[in-house]
Amino acid sequence: MDAMHPSELAISSDARLAALVRRLARNPSVVLGGAVLALLALASAAAPLLGTVDPTLLDPVNRDLLPGASARVTALTGESFRHTFWMGTDSFGRDIYSRVLYGGRVSLSVGLAVAALSLAIGVGVGLVAGYVRALDGVVMRAMDGLMAIPGVLLAIALVALWRASLLTVVAAIAIPEIPRVVRLARSLVLTIREEPYVEAAISVGTPTGALLLRHVLPNAAAPLIVQGTYVCASAILIESILSFLGAGLPTDVPTWGNIMAEGRLQFTAYPHNVFFPGVFLALTVLAVNMLGDGLRDTLDPKFNRRGDRPA
Amino acid sequence: MSEPVLRIEGLTVALPAGGDRRYAVENVGLEVAAGEILCLLGESGSGKSIIAQAAMGLLPPNVKPVAGRVFLSGEELLAADARRLRALRGARMSMVFQEPMTALNPVMSCGAQVDELLRAHTGLTPLERRQRVLRMFEQVRLPDPERIHSAYPHQLSGGQRQRIMIAMALILKPALLIADEPTTALDVTTQAEILRLITELCRENGTAVLFITHDFGVVAEIADRVAVLRLGELVESGAAKTLLAAPRHEYTRVLLAAVPKLAPRKPPIDEGRVVQLRASGLTKIFESGGWFVRRHAVRAADGVEFEVRLGETLGIVGESGSGKSTVARLLGRLIEPSAGEIELDGEPITGYAGDRARQLRRRIQFVFQDPYRSLNPRRTVGAAIVEGPMNFGVPRQEARARAVELMDLVRLSPGALERYPHEFSGGQRQRVCIARALAMRPEVLIADEAVSALDVSVQTQILSLLEDIQQRLRLTLIFITHDLRVAAQICNRVVVMQRGRVVEQGPVREVFAHPRHEYTRALLDAAPGRSFAFGKS
Numbered sequence: 001m002d003a004m005h006p007s008e009l010a011i012s013s014d015a016r017l018a019a020l021v022r023r024l025a026r027n028p029s030v031v032l033g034g035a036v037l038a039l040l041a042l043a044s045a046a047a048p049l050l051g052t053v054d055p056t057l058l059d060p061v062n063r064d065l066l067p068g069a070s071a072r073v074t075a076l077t078g079e080s081f082r083h084t085f086w087m088g089t090d091s092f093g094r095d096i097y098s099r100v101l102y103g104g105r106v107s108l109s110v111g112l113a114v115a116a117l118s119l120a121i122g123v124g125v126g127l128v129a130g131y132v133r134a135l136d137g138v139v140m141r142a143m144d145g146l147m148a149i150p151g152v153l154l155a156i157a158l159v160a161l162w163r164a165s166l167l168t169v170v171a172a173i174a175i176p177e178i179p180r181v182v183r184l185a186r187s188l189v190l191t192i193r194e195e196p197y198v199e200a201a202i203s204v205g206t207p208t209g210a211l212l213l214r215h216v217l218p219n220a221a222a223p224l225i226v227q228g229t230y231v232c233a234s235a236i237l238i239e240s241i242l243s244f245l246g247a248g249l250p251t252d253v254p255t256w257g258n259i260m261a262e263g264r265l266q267f268t269a270y271p272h273n274v275f276f277p278g279v280f281l282a283l284t285v286l287a288v289n290m291l292g293d294g295l296r297d298t299l300d301p302k303f304n305r306r307g308d309r310p311a
Numbered sequence: 312m313s314e315p316v317l318r319i320e321g322l323t324v325a326l327p328a329g330g331d332r333r334y335a336v337e338n339v340g341l342e343v344a345a346g347e348i349l350c351l352l353g354e355s356g357s358g359k360s361i362i363a364q365a366a367m368g369l370l371p372p373n374v375k376p377v378a379g380r381v382f383l384s385g386e387e388l389l390a391a392d393a394r395r396l397r398a399l400r401g402a403r404m405s406m407v408f409q410e411p412m413t414a415l416n417p418v419m420s421c422g423a424q425v426d427e428l429l430r431a432h433t434g435l436t437p438l439e440r441r442q443r444v445l446r447m448f449e450q451v452r453l454p455d456p457e458r459i460h461s462a463y464p465h466q467l468s469g470g471q472r473q474r475i476m477i478a479m480a481l482i483l484k485p486a487l488l489i490a491d492e493p494t495t496a497l498d499v500t501t502q503a504e505i506l507r508l509i510t511e512l513c514r515e516n517g518t519a520v521l522f523i524t525h526d527f528g529v530v531a532e533i534a535d536r537v538a539v540l541r542l543g544e545l546v547e548s549g550a551a552k553t554l555l556a557a558p559r560h561e562y563t564r565v566l567l568a569a570v571p572k573l574a575p576r577k578p579p580i581d582e583g584r585v586v587q588l589r590a591s592g593l594t595k596i597f598e599s600g601g602w603f604v605r606r607h608a609v610r611a612a613d614g615v616e617f618e619v620r621l622g623e624t625l626g627i628v629g630e631s632g633s634g635k636s637t638v639a640r641l642l643g644r645l646i647e648p649s650a651g652e653i654e655l656d657g658e659p660i661t662g663y664a665g666d667r668a669r670q671l672r673r674r675i676q677f678v679f680q681d682p683y684r685s686l687n688p689r690r691t692v693g694a695a696i697v698e699g700p701m702n703f704g705v706p707r708q709e710a711r712a713r714a715v716e717l718m719d720l721v722r723l724s725p726g727a728l729e730r731y732p733h734e735f736s737g738g739q740r741q742r743v744c745i746a747r748a749l750a751m752r753p754e755v756l757i758a759d760e761a762v763s764a765l766d767v768s769v770q771t772q773i774l775s776l777l778e779d780i781q782q783r784l785r786l787t788l789i790f791i792t793h794d795l796r797v798a799a800q801i802c803n804r805v806v807v808m809q810r811g812r813v814v815e816q817g818p819v820r821e822v823f824a825h826p827r828h829e830y831t832r833a834l835l836d837a838a839p840g841r842s843f844a845f846g847k848s
Contacts, residue, residue, distance in 0.1 A: 195684055196679045196680070196681055196684045196685035197684060197685050197686055197687040197688075199645060199677075199679065199685075200677065200679060200685045200686070200744070200747070201687070201698065202645060203643060203645060203672060203676065203677045204672060204676075204698055204699030204702060204747065204750075204751060205669050205672035205673065205699060205702045205703060205751075206698060206699075206702050207702065210702075214687075214690070214698075215687050215690075218687075218689040218690075219687070219688070219689060
């Protein structure tokens with residue numbers, strides 16, 4: 001065989017990627033979870049185009065309307081038009097449909113940001129703890145200490161300490177999640193560092209940083225990505241809990257937790273206040289978890305023996 | 312003629328779609344009579360274990376027999392239902408596996424595990440069962456049966472664990488014993504004992520034995536008859552004596568010729584050559600334990616002394632736990648010695664630290680044992696080979712050009728550089744590992760059990776490749792192996808290690824012909840198939 005042209009190299013790594021995509025596409029929970037998430041993300045991103053009104057618009061005349069009712073709305077600009085409240089209104093006359101779609105922006109971005117942040121920090125710390133023996137004990141005891149505090153409690157304390165904003169909520173939720181990621185990353189490193197290919201890399205003089213990035217991290221990536229999806233799901237849930245408890249974002253920002261907290265008072269009379277944000281929350285968390293399970297089945301060699309060594 | 316214990320007729324087993332071939336085994340027929348040992352011989356992937364699993368009714372769910380019949384003393388097994396098979400397994404036919412540690416339940420005492428069989432298949436009282444287990448332990452020559460009865464698997468040595476497995480397999484006096492590579496995971500001296508034990512017990516009880524192996528030495532040692540399997544097809548079968556002496560099929564001839572001879576081949580190297588590497592008083596103590604656990608120290612290498620001359624091949628031989636791999640890692644500075652000195656070209660290198668220590672990596676290189684695990688599965692072969700030189704500042708272009716040359720040297724196509732390790736066979740991967748080591752232009756190459764994981768025909772190719780490369784590049788080669796045959800073929804001199812110490816060293820011809828130390832003698836005596844002259848080419 002002749003030496004391969006660089007373009008053929010591209011083909012071979014593209015082919016690998018294509019094979020992975022094919023495998024993912026064959027997994028029903030990846031497809032379903034991914035589709036539901038994509039739909040939710042799209043809907044909340046395109047909220048202004050989907051027949052919504054200003055989610056913070058108070059309208060005492062139209063308060064406590066049932067789902068499907070329609071009424072005349074006057075916007076802050078003075079413009080007046082007829083609007084159908086698909087999910088009804090709350091006790092301030094705000095459109096729940098609009099609030100739920102806009103609230104999705106907060107939930108999804110908090111989930112994504114927390115997953116990214118805790119993975120970035122957790123993996124960094126975990127790599128070091130797993131590889132540098134001298135630091136392992138100190139770092140892991142600190143993580144144990146952090147894990148001893150219930151996550152939601154720690155998050156509430158942190159939000160109370162700082163002022164509630166999107167950034168502080170993300171940080172407050174991410175910090176309790178970090179030790180879990182550190183533990184996983186460290187245990188992966190402890191296994192991978194014993195692999196002969198790591199020893200082989202050391203024997204050709206690979207510096208420690210490059211060793212971790214080139215040899216250890218790529219082989220730990222799959223379980224970490226899966227863990228990331230679980231962190232994402234729990235972050236969405238915790239954000240809602242914080243909002244519901246009034247410890248999250250200020251009440252003027254529509255979030256699923258805030259909507260439910262406000263609807264709670266008249267839940268018996270107007271259950272739609274809690275029902276719709278609740279359904280969206282449950283659907284999102286379910287979709288993220290399904291995606292995570294599917295990714296685990298597809299990516300993790302332990303669950304996928306045949307993909308590991310093609311015959 | 313009476314009905315044989317095991318009779319397999321036209322057995323064909325289909326593999327799941329997408330495998331590398333359609334049938335795991337195709338149209339295989341064989342018979343084993345009472346008291347007879349049939350060796351089923353084949354390289355990895357030949358389908359020999361599939362035959363054993365089909366007979367035991369233990370085939371994986373996605374692998375199905377599509378044709379043929381299997382008879383145990385006249386009873387058809389493929390048609391038998393699960394309950395009947397369960398009654399037969401253990402009582403009428405039993406199996407010994409390769410890895411005794413994983414085949415035994417780690418949380419049950421050895422006695423209880425054997426007792427379980429008796430409880431399931433006999434109506435004996437607990438006391439009678441205990442007596443019988445203890446008697447069986449005596450028969451498999453376990454020391455202190457009372458103690459072993461209450462011991463857990465991890466408290467025993469590999470050989471003792473395999474004896475427990477054999478006790479379990481034979482306690483109900485089955486008509487058929489299937490042994491699937493039962494000595495592959497054991498040291499040679501233990502292997503010799505286990506082989507003797509299986510032969511004796513089966514002769515005594517008239518048990519038929521289907522012995523699966525890849526090792527011609529083992530075949531020569533115990534087989535009455537041999538069946539040779541290649542890619543699922545039976546190529547040849549016959550009495551062991553005639554088949555080994557005059558193989559009819561080309562494949563058998565090739566396999567036999569590939570078995571390395573035990574007679575040393577190479578003369579010692581000229582005494583006048585410069586000493587390239589010298590170890591003196593090299594010691595490594597591994598300590599475990601910590602704050603709450605009692606400290607425990609193991610002397611993995613203890614005052615090891617030897618020297619290697621330029622262009623020489625030095626073999627370090629010994630059984631598992633002898634410290635030979637520890638010495639290899641010490642020489643290559645992968646671990647730090649607890650005491651002692653290593654000199655490279657007359658210069659002591661143990662004190663080197665930082666960048667000076669890193670520069671040593673270019674001069675001493677490794678080929679590791681397991682070619683499946685010593686390459687990063689997520690990086691291309693090319694990336695693996697250029698990594699070393701680029702770590703030391705060689706520009707990518709130059710490293711690539713060198714990698715292409717090396718592919719030629721190790722007889723792989725340059726296109727291999729763009730592919731991932733899983734696309735290669737074990738032998739090809741080991742060639743890649745050799746290329747990776749050579750990319751550093753080392754002076755000393757340390758091969759740690761570099762051919763142990765390979766089939767015998769591939770083994771020969773890699774050995775001759777190493778030899779060829781050594782001569783072309785004037786490399787000094789340190790070859791670590793547990794296999795005396797391999798050592799005999801490639802080494803000029805050998806160092807024999809036992810429990811961290813060097814017990815004997817010298818030119819391979821002298822050591823093998825006139826071993827002075829009793830351990831060396833035991834090793835040589837235990838080499839399977841010693842009485843049979845292999846590799847007459």
